[in-house]
Amino acid sequence: MKNLAAQARPKQAGNRSAAALTGVLAALTVLGVGHLVAALIDPAASPFYAMGASVVDHTPHALKDAAIRRFGSNDKLALFASMAAVMVVFAAILGILERRRPLGSVLLVLLGGVVLGAALQRPTATPWFAVPTLIGVAAGVLALRVLIGRVPVSGPALGGEATEGVSSADRVAGEESHPRAGSMGGGASMTGSAPRSDRDTGRDLELDGERRSGGRHPAEGGTIARTGPMGIGAAAGDDTAAGVGRADVGDVAADVGPAARNDAVAGTRRAAGGDSAATILPVASGGIGPSRSADVSSTSGTPPSGSLGGGGSRRRFLLFAAGVGAVAVGAAVAGQWVGARLRDVVADRAGFVVPRPVVPALAVEPGVRRAVPGLAEFVTPNDRFYRVDTALQLPALRSGDWRLRIHGMVDRPMELDIVGLRRRVAVERMITMTCVSNEVGGELVGTAVWTGYLLADLLAEVGVRPEADMLLSRSVDGFTAGTPVSAVTDGRDALLAVGMNGEPLPIAHGYPARLIVPGLYGYVSATKWVVDLELTRFDRAEAYWTQRGWAAKALIKTASRIDVPAAFATVPSGDVTVAGVAWAQHRGIDAVEVQVDDQPWQPATLADEYSTDTWRQWTWRWTAPPGAHTLRVRAIDRDGVTQTDARAQPFPDGSTGWHSRVITVR
Known part of the structure; x- marks a missing residue:
């Protein structure tokens, strides 16, 4: 066993x-x-x-x-x-x-x-x-x-031979009706030989008498009376037939295993006049024989209750x-x-023409960039610009289907389509964006040239009421962001953007239109695929992330990052260039300082400032002595506020702390 x-x-x-x-x-x-x-x-x-x-x-x-x-x-x-x-x-x-x-x-x-x-x-x-x-x-x-x-139920026959092609229901029925403790029905051994008891012989005779009085031989299509531990079962054709039965085949009385709905049968038979036990393999429905080499290829099981089809081969x-x-x-x-x-938005974007700005962005002068390998580019290419949003599937919004509704606490609600938008004055601005989820020293920050329309001009058209202090923007997929009205109307270059770095907005970055507001983290200002602007109040409405505990108003915090050398880099002793970027949008960066180990802070050299709405690159020349060293960086913004060293996670309004890198000098 x-x-x-x-x-x-x-x-x-x-x-x-x-x-x-x-x-x-x-x-x-x-x-x-x-x-x-x-x-x-x-x-x-x-x-x-x-x-x-x-x-x-x-x-x-x-x-x-x-x-x-x-x-x-x-x-x-x-x-x-x-x-x-x-x-x-x-x-x-x-x-x-x-x-x-x-x-x-x-x-x-x-x-x-x-x-x-x-x-x-x-x-x-x-x-x-x-x-x-x-x-x-x-x-x-x-x-x-x-x-x-x-599902083919494959398992060994009671005599040790494998059976295949039997359905799961048949297997279950057999397991439930067949004794497992090494015996068959009235106690016959499954293996080896055992003497026939008077009780066994009596059962054989009883069954034989019943067969002679009305039953037919299985080969003739007749029924098979079955006996088991609970007595005589129903005929094989009866739905209630189950258990262990006996049948005379010629002069041989055999113990028969569970007959699973006229399908495969397996078990151990014993010759009526001898001690030896012989294994019966499954045979096709319609007959039971003593052969040890019965053909099992024709067996087909029946499915579990209520299933469709019958069990079969693998x-x-x-x-x-x-x-x-x-x-x-x-x-x-x-x-x-x-x-x-x-919704062929790819083809639609390919045919979209970025409006020519009446006021183009300022050219990037040579002094704004630093040519240091490994330093972040001043303008981030579209395919390397970070993407963080809630859209698992990019919305497929074609420009011809796009509509922007401006309503709420306004005097003149308005709805714009792309044709109406193009009639307005387009501008172009260089702006650095930052995600609130950016960790200290993280890369969820980038700068691009954005082409679009000033939000302040659009709000002036609808006439914002004095009591409104929140611009609730909504994406085509239902995402919402709450932006202070003051951040849109205070003279900064807040945009309804349709272009990015001279191209139509990439689909992943909001095609055909999105919001850009300098100085605010994206979750409160940078709605992609924007279709609705509602003027309301912060005490009356909540946006997507503020409903989940994030701050309702989130100014970008002063931050800086070391790009060169790379983390855990090994550099030769002597002159080493340390470089990175710093940002404090809409305030501007006034200074950057670098510290080696616990030595005094040293001033870094800043690249020229493009505008207060963009990051600044910086470099510092270091005469590096051999050994392991920790480099740290901090920035000071135009308001004179020094970047704090207190470490804080992004939740609920942005991370803080000094970025550091461990360097080995040889």
Whole structure:
């Protein structure tokens, strides 16, 4: 028996693996089919993105900061990978639970209800947002039921031989009706030889009498009376037939294992007149024979209760699984393709013409830049500009469909389209942007030339009422940011931008229009894909991140960073160039100082200032002695405020502290 159990373990593990695979494929079907349907309604209704957006909405700020710190602008990919891993685990559990009862299907429906709720809670949701999840879950349950009925149950026969092609339900029925403690029915040994008891002989005679009085031989299509520990069972054709039975085949009386709904049979038979026990292998339904080499290739099991189809071979299961997987993946790919064709924002952006600014940005003079390898470029290229936002799927908003509504506490509400916007005066400005999630010394900061329209001019057109102190901007995907009205109307170059570094805004950076407000962290000012501006008050409305505990008003803090030498670099002794950048938008940088170990602070050399709204590069020449050294940097802004050394995390209004790097000098 120990050997039998050892042989069974890997087979049972294989069955669990197949069942787990059915769960994963069912979940993939939900997502793929749902994604395809969502492409016809609204991409934001996709079950995967709706679930992901809900995760983003409820992620604790500490975990969000940790993800951004670790992955930077690749935090979306990290989230997708994490979600996929969790879904695979849960989906595998659903498949395993589905083996005996439709528990997996029930849980899949319940999880679908959770995703449905998440989809309907999206800021831009309509009742149609429910359709992709409903259809996806229905397809997923169907896939689960079809596949689970074809999971091959592979395990050793009671005599030690392997059986294949038996469904999970058959295996369960056999295990429940067949004694496992090394005996068959009335106590016959499964292996070796054992004397026939009078009780055994009596049962043989009783069964023989019943067969002669009305039963027919199995080969003639007759019924088989069955006896077991609880007495005589029903006929083989009866739905209640189960357990261990005996049948006379010619002059031989055999102990027969569970007859699983007229399918494969297995067990141990014993000759009526001898002591030896012989193994009976599964045979096709319709007859039971004593042969040790019965053909098992024709057996086909039956599925679990309520499943579709019958159990089969591994090859058949794998074919069905491959088919379901192909449908799921194909649906997801088709969803992407259909969505792109229905909302071809890439082609739209390619045809967008950046307006020619009436007032172009100032040229970057040679003294503004420092040519030091490893130092951040003064103007950040578009493809290297940081990206941090809540959009798991980039909104596909074409310029022809774009509208900007300006309303609220104004005298003359207004709605603009792209044609109306182009009639206004365009300007161009160089502005450095900073993300509030930027850690001390982080890279979530960059400078670009922005082309657009002054927000102050647009607000003047609608007539902002004196009591309004908040400009609540809204993205096409529902994200909101609250900007002080004073920061837009105090003369700074706050923009409704449509161009970046001479090109149309990249889709990831807000095409076709976004906000740029110098001096404020992006989460309170830099709404991408902006479609709505509401004039209101801070005591009446809250924006997305302020609802989650972040500060309502967030001025960019004075900061500086060492770019060269790199962290933990080894440099030769002698003259070493230390270089970096410093920023304090809308105030400007007045000085930068560098410290080596605990020595006195030394003034760095600043590059020329482009404007108070951009960062400044700096350099410092250091005569480096051999050994390990720690370099630190701090900045002093135009208001005379020295950057604090007190370390603070980004939450709730930006990080603080001195950036440092450890260097080895040889």
